[in-house]
Amino acid sequence: MKYIALVILMITPAFLFSQNNPSPAEILKKIDDNTISDSKVVISRMVIHGRRGERTVRAKTWQRNTSDSFTEYLDPPREKGTKMLKLGDQLWTYSPSTDRTIMISGHMLRQSVMGSDLSYEDMMEDPFLSSLYEGEIAGSGELLGRQVWIMDLTAKKDDTAYARRKIWVDKERYLILKEELYAKSGKLLKQVDIHEVKFIEGRWIAVSATYKDVLKEGDGTEMMIESISFDENIPDYIFSKASLRK
Template sequence: MNKKTFLLILSAAAAVWAIDGPEILRKMDVNRTWKSVVSTAKMEIIIDDEVRVKAMEISGLSEGNRSLVRFTNPEDEGTKYLMLGDDLWIYFPEENDVVKISGHMLKEGMMGSDVSYEDALEADRLSEKYGVAITGGETYNGNDCHVLTLTAKVKDAPYYKRVMWVEKKRFIAWKEESFAKSGKKLKVAKVLEVKEIGKIWYPVKVEMVNMLRKNSRTVFTTESISLDKPLDAGTFTMRNLRR
């Protein structure tokens, strides 16, 4: 082993040893750092052999965690979601009525899918509620990954334990498993496809499976996206929700 090789190994090792859990979370955040997002997406809810498709237009502002979703598939045409911070309102065009979703309801599957409102709303406060540790390294889908284990520090953490497979190079979380206190696996989310937008690797195709309902899964596909386009803050108001 020559000196050069040794140094390489050392530096690699140093790189590995130098990085810890919180650091990885921080690096992952880079991939979510944008001021605004405008996208069109579809959500395929697959129950047994039946596929239901929800299509939507999304606009969002990172500041204040604000977003507005408008459904465009025929059955839900005109239905809108407005998220402001931790609050969610749904507008139903047929009843011309706005319903506020809170408490338990936020944990329910959105539009009959395996994605809960809470999942959709979750802000990046993982480190507040979870202790993070690197618990291994694995090759996942051909990508060299850290295996990250998050354990709830407080009782009100949504999941007792979460395990993430985070690519070492680009800090993309390819897979996440959530567990209950009993040790039961509740949810599995997998990123199926990413797209590079500027400096950001954006997961454009994500699959989610509720492990308590094994016959169903949800695939969320972003069809077109643009980041950091200037957005009018007036988009995210109750008045706009009703319009």
């Protein structure tokens, strides 16, 4: 559940569309359609390159559709056992050392997740681009040896976390290979670069990416997927507050 937004961004089925000139709305719709899976279980690794060196955080995430997820941190020892639960637009964290479950809301949502370049707000964001943004194709190019569309997206609503995005979309795989997130003022806030893509269980998945908060010192956060499985039968109790204390 830790990196919902990013994981969803990174996971795309390899539907090989043959349309030559789809409209921007169609491209966004296809990107969204390709991210949908009933459930998934992901073990991921985050290498955070902070101001005082780097550290690695590992976590296991159970995800049900796009709204609910449950994450348990596996490493480092200090974070082991810390859990997070997202149900719709609500987010809780559980700290085993204090046995407290805290709801994360308000300005806490802007805090960094485990010191990474991701904020809780990033995790809470609706992953469906087509419902949040209107897009236009700004051009074409090549990235990571793939033909891409370069698209400018503008938020439909004022309260969207990032008012503007620029995305580089693989023309064949409908996979975002690079992304820049902007504030309303036009200031670049965050940048995502995909490094490695793999074909797993019939889907093209970005298994390595760097997420960089450009307002923060450091060299960004590397995100890696160690294992992923789709359409797992995840019991409902996982997505309950009671499971935080287990």
